Amino acid sequence: MMIKNYYKKESKKSIEKQEIKDLFIEYEKTKDQEIRDILIEKHLYIAEILSKKYSNRGIDYDDIYQVASIGLIYAVDRFKVAKGFEFSSFATPTIIGEIKKHFRDKGWTIRVPRRIQELSKKVNNSKVHLSQKLQKAPTVKEIAEYLECTEEEVLEAMEASKVYAPQSLDITFDSSGDDKDINLADLIGEEDFYFSKVENSDFILKTMKGLNDIEKQIIIERYFNKKTQVSIAKDLDISQMTVSRIEKRVLEKLRREAEKNMII
Known part of the structure; x- marks a missing residue:
């Protein structure tokens, strides 16, 4: 009875396989x-199986x-019976090629060389292997020797991996007894000291493009x-008086430009 059912199933599979083949033709x-x-x-079951294989990777x-x-879909369009x-x-x-391409394009928040x-x-793979083999966390030197590359290359790769699927700044942490949770942004964020100077610096650089060589040199040397x-x-x-006159003229020009652009 079991053998009979087996052949029935096999026969059904063969029929379905032939039907699919005919559809492709x-x-x-x-x-x-x-x-x-x-x-x-x-x-679609093929896409589902392969998708599960690559899930939980960021x-x-x-x-x-x-x-x-x-x-x-690409495979269906290109398949030749x-x-x-x-x-x-x-x-x-x-399908795997498309998935890997998506990971290369989207998985890294900041683009890094292939x-x-x-x-x-x-x-990352060598860390797992060496940890099991050595029964401890491997050092950079041990990883480099295993991969036959330099320690600098290993460190570069480890730094680059930090931009893969980074944590959100909105993630919260338990404040150890306090009622209020703390955001990651509260722990690492700080006001940039130079932020307020960026606009002025940009303005000065643009304005100096309109100066001649002597005017530029005097401003650079002075300030x-x-x-x-x-x-x-x-x-x-040249005379000190000439330098003073040129400096005064350039500063006046900068002042007028600044007022025009509402920098000051």
């Missing part, structure tokens, strides 16, 4: 959208599944290098 000929939809729906499962489904492959064998690398991304993955008018006059082989 028909789709190749006609490009019928209804047939395409049927083929996609029948093979990107939501729903996003991965959506990308995997797009990969499945005449080449003799099983569709699942053809579709799997296509070389560093790949090394970062190797470093950046802290030189006296006498010293500047000696360097430029």
Whole structure:
């Protein structure tokens, strides 16, 4: 009885497999959208299985599944029955390729070179392997020797991995007894001392582009290098009075520009 049921199941699978094959052949000929939809729906389980394999890696499962489904559509459109492959064998690398591409493009908050991304993955894998082998957390030197690279490259990859799926600034921590929780932003945020100077610095740099070489040199020497008018006059082989006159003229120009732009 069990053998009979087994052959019934196998026979049913063979029929379904032939039906799917026939649908692919028909789709190749006609490009019928209804047939395409049927083929996609029948093979969505492949996208689901592969999506679960790549879940819990910093990107939501729903996003991965959506990308995997797009990969499945590409596979359906490109599949050729005449080449003799099983569709699942053809579709799997296509879908995985789309998922990995999505991870490369979206998984890293700050774009880093592909070389560093790949090394970062190797470093993380080597940490697990070496921890089991050595029964302790491996050092940078041990990781570098295992991967046959330099310690600097390992450190660079470890730093780069910090921009992969970072924590939100809105994450809260228990305040150890206080009623009020603390945000991560409250712990690491601070006012930038130079923030208020950015606009003025930008204005000065833009304005100085309109000065001639001597005017630029006098302003730079006076206000950046802290030189006296006498010293500047000696360097430029002009009188101190000329330096004073040019300086006054440039400062007046800066003042007018500042008023125009409401900087002061």
